[in-house]
Amino acid sequence: MSCELVERDLDTYLDGELDTESSAAIREHVRTCAACHRQFAGREALARLVRGAPYYSAPHRLQARVLAQSTRSSSVRRLVAWAAAAVLVLSVGSGIALWGPASSRGNAVADEVVNSHVRSLMANHLFDVQSTDLHTVKPWFLGKLDFSPPVVDLASKGFPLIGGRLDYVGGRTVAALVYQRQKHTINVLVSPVGDDRSAGDLAVTVRGFNVRHWIHEGMSFWAVSDLNSAELGEFANALQAS
Amino acid sequence: MRARVFEETVLPHLDAAFNYARWLARNDADAEDVVQDACVRAMRYFSSLRDDNARAWLFTIVRNTWYSRGSRKGNVADATPFRDDGQDQRADHALDPEERLLQQHTVALVRGALERLPVDFREVIVLREIEGLSYREIAAVVGVPIGTVMSRLARARERLQTVLTLASHTESLR
Numbered sequence: 001m002s003c004e005l006v007e008r009d010l011d012t013y014l015d016g017e018l019d020t021e022s023s024a025a026i027r028e029h030v031r032t033c034a035a036c037h038r039q040f041a042g043r044e045a046l047a048r049l050v051r052g053a054p055y056y057s058a059p060h061r062l063q064a065r066v067l068a069q070s071t072r073s074s075s076v077r078r079l080v081a082w083a084a085a086a087v088l089v090l091s092v093g094s095g096i097a098l099w100g101p102a103s104s105r106g107n108a109v110a111d112e113v114v115n116s117h118v119r120s121l122m123a124n125h126l127f128d129v130q131s132t133d134l135h136t137v138k139p140w141f142l143g144k145l146d147f148s149p150p151v152v153d154l155a156s157k158g159f160p161l162i163g164g165r166l167d168y169v170g171g172r173t174v175a176a177l178v179y180q181r182q183k184h185t186i187n188v189l190v191s192p193v194g195d196d197r198s199a200g201d202l203a204v205t206v207r208g209f210n211v212r213h214w215i216h217e218g219m220s221f222w223a224v225s226d227l228n229s230a231e232l233g234e235f236a237n238a239l240q241a242s
Numbered sequence: 243m244r245a246r247v248f249e250e251t252v253l254p255h256l257d258a259a260f261n262y263a264r265w266l267a268r269n270d271a272d273a274e275d276v277v278q279d280a281c282v283r284a285m286r287y288f289s290s291l292r293d294d295n296a297r298a299w300l301f302t303i304v305r306n307t308w309y310s311r312g313s314r315k316g317n318v319a320d321a322t323p324f325r326d327d328g329q330d331q332r333a334d335h336a337l338d339p340e341e342r343l344l345q346q347h348t349v350a351l352v353r354g355a356l357e358r359l360p361v362d363f364r365e366v367i368v369l370r371e372i373e374g375l376s377y378r379e380i381a382a383v384v385g386v387p388i389g390t391v392m393s394r395l396a397r398a399r400e401r402l403q404t405v406l407t408l409a410s411h412t413e414s415l416r
Contacts, residue, residue, distance in 0.1 A: 011396055015370065017377050046403050050371040053352045058260035062274050066256065066281045070245045118254045183257075184374070207251055208297030226258065226297060228374030 001025040006036045014043055016230025055183040107202065109222070110213070112169050114206045116176070117187045117224040120165070126178055126185065127163035137164045141175055149175035149190040150219065157238040159186065169222075179235070186225040186235060193220045203229065212236045248288055252281065255297045258373055259304050265368045266308050268357050280307040298375065301383045305365070355405045363398035366391055 001022075006029050012018045013026045030040045120126045129140040138151040144166060153161040159179045167176040167189060174191040193215055202213040210232045212223045221239070225232055259280065264273040280303045291299050356364055369375045369383060381388045 011399065012392065015377070015395075042403060043399065046399060046406065047371060049348070049352050049406060050356070050367060050402065052349055053356055053372060054349065055257075055372060056261045056264035056270075056273070058256045058277065059270070059274065062260065062277060063253070063256055065278055066253065067249065069278075069282060070248055070285060115250075118250060121254055122250075205295060208255060208295045208299070226255070226374070228376060230376075231374060 001029045003029075003033060003036055006030065006033070007039065010036075010040060010043060014040075014047060016228070016233075051182055057183075107204065107213075109170055110202070110204050110206050110211045113187075113189055113211055113222040113224050114209050116167050116169055116189060117185075117209060120167070120176070120178075120187060121185060126165065128165035130163040132160055132162055134161055137161060137177070140164060141166075145173060145175055147175075147192045147219075149177065150217075151177060152239065152242040154179065154235070154238050154242065157235075159235050159238060181225075181227055181231060181235070184225055184227040186223055186227060186232070188239070189222040189224075191220055193218055203233070205229070214240065216240050248285055251291070251296045252284055252288075252300060255300050256281075258297055259300050262301055262365070262368060262373065263304050263308060265356070265364060265372075266305070266361060276304060276308050276311065279311070280304040283307060295379065297373075298379045298383055301369070301373075301375075302385075305383060351406065351409050355402055355409070358405070359398055359401060363394055363401065366394045367398045367402070370395060 006026055009018055009022060009026060013023055018026070030037050129137055131137055132153070132155070134151050134153045141149055141151070141164065151161070151164070155161070159181050161177065162180050163178045165176045165178070167174050169189055169191070172191060174189045177188040177190065179186040179188065200213075200215055202211070204211050209224055209226055210229045212221075212232055214221050214236060221236075223232060223236055223239070225235075227235070256277070259277050260273060263276040263280070264270065267273045267276060280300070283306075284300060284303050287303070356367065359367065365384065366380055369380045375383070377388050377391050380391045384391065386394075
């Protein structure tokens with residue numbers, strides 16, 4: 001691969017949007033070409049800097065206002081619906097029907113996994129045990145489950161473990177391990193294969209969340225996050241390699 | 243029922259919506275107004291959410307709300323006073339005071355550089371680097387072809403790299 005091509009495709013590569021073959025060619029070139037390596041390192045450093053920019057979370061009062069709006073508009077809707085007898089109910093119902101099949105088109109378990117993720121974030125019930133120390137998190141699961149989930153810290157790969165909890169997915173209790181990447185939370189739900197009939201690797205998007213599934217040493221893993229698909233893939237690889 | 247489905251689908255992305263709006267508006271008050279309006283619209287158009295990407299869908303609505311408010315001011319930095327909110331909680335408390343100061347200083351530099359980017363460049367950087375959207379998702383939110391997303395990203399990065407390299411260079415001369 002020529003330096004011009006590397007320069008052209010460098011951003012696409014770093015954004016995780018380049019095909020596997022060209023990505024390998026870039027990695028190979030950058031290893032041997034000092035000039036391109038400098039360029040590469042510069043762009044990587046820039047990305048790290050920019051990702052450290054402030055993340056502005058929604059103020060609580062905004063959340064409260066939006067919730068109030070949602071409740072108000074739905075009760076108004078109910079009143080109108082009663083009065084207009086079923087006409088509006090039908091249209092609201094069909095709205096949900098249109099939306100429903102789209103979300104169940106993927107995997108039913110993936111849907112449940114996303115629900116679990118959303119629940120954990122919204123109810124502020126992310127942890128039963130909050131610790132960055134895996135020697136605290138691992139024993140916490142002892143006796144609470146009929147299996148022992150593999151607990152590893154991936155802080156060195158940029159995904160620190162921040163805690164764990166029990167969750168309920170697919171009709172059984174599962175171990176939920178919580179990791180973080182910058183401001184993004186990653187939930188990993190682990191249970192023994194066997195209960196989970198989902199076949200091997202899967203990468204889908206459900207309601208704006210990226211979901212990955214894989215099976216490793218007899219355990220079924222579901223990772224879910226609002227992190228982009230490429231970085232969630234990186235996370236999945238790091239977890240499988242550990 | 244509908245309210246609950248809405249809350250479960252849209253509210254988890256409220257932080258992301260606010261972050262995007264805050265980077266567009268560059269101040270809290272406008273960002274809050276934009277997100278609140280956007281949520282009202284989102285509720286109204288909720289049944290138009292056909293695919294599974296509620297986050298990108300909400301970003302699109304936030305963006306349209308922002309532009310329809312005529313909020314697009316000049317491209318130069320506004321006079322938002324410096325606030326260090328959100329930085330303390332990000333600061334790694336394992337760092338010693340000097341390192342922490344340096345980290346906060348770097349964050350302020352990056353924030354300033356981002357805020358001075360023209361909004362067309364700023365939003366693609368925020369969506370890509372901070373919100374982690376794919377090229378395809380950004381193209382859908384911004385309403386331009388993927389090629390335009392790529393060229394805007396490239397130009398934004400060139401500018402940022404120049405500004406930030408210059409800043410750190412000036413620092414070291416001091």
